[in-house]
Amino acid sequence: MIRVGALWLGAAERSARATGRRRLAWMLTLILATLVAGGVAAIPAHSSPSASALEPEALARARVIRADVTARYRHAPGPKLGVTEATSTGVVESITLVTDWLEPSRVVPADNGIYFAICPVRAKCPYPARSAAWPAEASLPRRMALELALRAFAETSVSLVVVALPTVRPVWLVFERDDLLATLDAPAVVDELASSLAVIDPPLRELVNRLTRPRLFVPLPILPPPDDTIYAVRLS
DSSP states (O other), X not given: OHHHHHHHHHHHHHHHHHHHHHHHHXXXXXXXXXXXXXXXXXOOTTSOOOOOOOOHHHHHHHHHHHHHHHHHHTTSSSSOEEEEEEEESXXXXXXXXXXXXXXXXXXXXXTTEEEEEEEETTOOSSSOOTTTOOOTTOHHHHHHHHXXXXXHHHHSOOSEEEEEOSOXXXXXXXXXXXXXXXXXXXXXXXXXXXXXXXXXXXXXHHHHHHXXXXXXXXXXXXXXXXXXXXXXXXXX
């Protein structure tokens, strides 16, 4: 009995490893397609829309937030950034987040979300030239994205905010309301983010890093999306 049990466990472990290798190979194929095709820079507007839960007032408010944040960051020291888009994510049913190669992916409903896009001022987006693009690790665009998300959650009823960073290849920050707001005092953080952009505040920089780095994802270029979802893999 013991030997049979051990053999069964060994077979199960080998099967799990094989499944993991197949999933990894599939995802690597998709990532290779991203590198070849240049990726997707935006929620595809031509996808079949699902029944959206997004309130018209939320979209209108998101566009006000876009204008407010752009006005502030245009006066920041150094290269200037602006928010070029504030649209609904409801053109697809969901975003499928892959956070670990060997773990099941997580499906996030997209019917009640806002998509923002950050672009260098005077650059051509969604693919800014390498000379104008920012690295995904750059602090200022991630700070801007965090402010967009927190203001959207505070001022509207949206449950999802996706922010495209001003990178050469598509990189998104994906914020979920319950997940983000459970870890912080949102009004206090918004006040901190609204402080002078010229001031280098190490605690605030660390807070931005903590809240944004685990939420960096690379969207995969599957157009039209299968099952009305967009796959995105965590940027390690």
